[in-house]
Amino acid sequence: MHRHKDGSYTHVLRVEEGVEFTEPVRHDFFEEAYYLEGEMLNTKTKETIHGGAYVFHKPGEEHGPFKCLKTCLILEFRYYK
Numbered sequence: 001m002h003r004h005k006d007g008s009y010t011h012v013l014r015v016e017e018g019v020e021f022t023e024p025v026r027h028d029f030f031e032e033a034y035y036l037e038g039e040m041l042n043t044k045t046k047e048t049i050h051g052g053a054y055v056f057h058k059p060g061e062e063h064g065p066f067k068c069l070k071t072c073l074i075l076e077f078r079y080y081k
Contacts, residue, residue: 008079015040015072024064029078031057038072 001011008029015038024044037051043065049055051072057063059080 004079006080008077010075010077012036013072013074013076015068015074017068017071019068021064021066024062026060026062027057027078028059029080030059031055032077034075036073036075037070038074039069040072041067041069043067 001009003009017038020043033055035049035051035053035055039051040049041047042049042063048069
């Protein structure tokens with residue numbers, strides 16, 4: 001992981017199959033994520049995010065909760081403007 005002075009950072013996240021995030025997420029930074037592989041289910045909207053997908057969340061935007069259907073490898077960029 002590389003962290004900048006303003007608190008922003010880039011990292012690769014691995015989420016194992018079966019892991020559940022039971023609460024929606026909200027944060028104070030921009031988040032861009034590229035799913036390199038796997039499948040993640042948004043249990044609220046029933047949308048499945050597949051490997052190859054790009055997602056973007058603005059600060060304060062609620063997203064999730066999620067359940068990992070197939071082990072995910074995710075490249076995330078979290079930053080402030």
